Amino acid sequence: MNRPNPFTGSSGKKSTCLEMLHAILDGDASEEQQEYFREHMDECMPCYKSHELDIQIKQLIKSKCCGTHVPLDLVEKIRRQMNSIT
Amino acid sequence: MEETPRAKYTEKEKVEVFNNEFLPHINSMYNFGHRLTLDEDDAKDLVQDTYLKAFRFIESFQKGTNAKAWLFRILKNSFINDYRKKSKEPSKVDYQEVESYYNSDDVHHQITTDLRVESLQDMIGDEISNALNSLDVDFRTVIILCDLEGFKYDEMAKILDIPIGTVRSRLHRARNLLKDKLSVYAEKMGYKNP
Ligand SMILES: [Zn+2]
Numbered sequence: 001m002n003r004p005n006p007f008t009g010s011s012g013k014k015s016t017c018l019e020m021l022h023a024i025l026d027g028d029a030s031e032e033q034q035e036y037f038r039e040h041m042d043e044c045m046p047c048y049k050s051h052e053l054d055i056q057i058k059q060l061i062k063s064k065c066c067g068t069h070v071p072l073d074l075v076e077k078i079r080r081q082m083n084s085i086t
Numbered sequence: 087m088e089e090t091p092r093a094k095y096t097e098k099e100k101v102e103v104f105n106n107e108f109l110p111h112i113n114s115m116y117n118f119g120h121r122l123t124l125d126e127d128d129a130k131d132l133v134q135d136t137y138l139k140a141f142r143f144i145e146s147f148q149k150g151t152n153a154k155a156w157l158f159r160i161l162k163n164s165f166i167n168d169y170r171k172k173s174k175e176p177s178k179v180d181y182q183e184v185e186s187y188y189n190s191d192d193v194h195h196q197i198t199t200d201l202r203v204e205s206l207q208d209m210i211g212d213e214i215s216n217a218l219n220s221l222d223v224d225f226r227t228v229i230i231l232c233d234l235e236g237f238k239y240d241e242m243a244k245i246l247d248i249p250i251g252t253v254r255s256r257l258h259r260a261r262n263l264l265k266d267k268l269s270v271y272a273e274k275m276g277y278k279n280p
Binding site: 018022025026027028052053054056057058060061062064065066068069070071074075077078081082085 | 101104115116117120121126130133134137138141142202206207209212214218233234238257258264265268
């Protein structure tokens with residue numbers, strides 16, 4: 001599997017596993033890079049394990065730290081103050 | 087500010103922009119404010135200030151631009167100006183250290199954390215939320231923007247007024263710190279590190 005590494009920067013320096021992991025996780029990887037990384041994980045156990053863990057954490061953060069609702073009276077309060085501006 | 091070209095909105099249009107472009111983000115904004123201040127009343131004040139400010143400058147907002155990123159930026163700046171100044175404590179983030187992160191020999195250690203997926207699955211309580219809240223506010227912020235709100239590097243750079251490279255390295259440091267916190271919880275829960 002000797003496809004060119006699409007993570008290679010303009011400097012020609014190859015990205016480390018860690019840099020690839022981050023680009024993938026942060027949603028900063030192109031389709032081509034994602035495809036490359038999927039294949040890379042078959043050959044690199046640390047990336048495979050780390051990616052699994054990262055995704056789990058990201059999903060947990062989303063499910064545990066979102067979903068708060070703004071207190072209802074706040075929207076009304078903001079509207080009242082808006083009316084006094086105009 | 088008077089010099090900049092502005093959209094001419096009628097009063098009715100202003101309210102429409104406010105309702106359609108700004109208000110849909112209010113729960114995210116409140117969550118962001120709450121996680122920055124760790125206080126419900128402060129969060130309410132921050133959200134209110136942000137929305138009133140956005141309304142006051144609504145004519146500088148052009149339809150079709152990213153309202154959410156603009157609102158997050160206003161809220162973050164209000165937080166820095168109104169809340170952070172009150173605490174005399176300087177930011178704990180060592181930017182020098184952040185920038186040299188990739189040059190360290192520590193990369194292999196970073197990738198092989200002792201945290202395991204199995205231990206995460208048992209974290210059903212507030213461990214995740216507490217771990218996030220315990221991070222320094224600069225680190226907390228980038229995790230919220232990326233993982234909760236899905237902002238991209240360039241959007242985060244605009245919201246935070248920092249270069250994209252700094253966004254990237256700060257985010258990665260934040261993730262590692264979060265993993266460290268979670269490892270501590272995992273250990274307390276009886277998961278032995280290998
Ligand atoms: Zn790898």
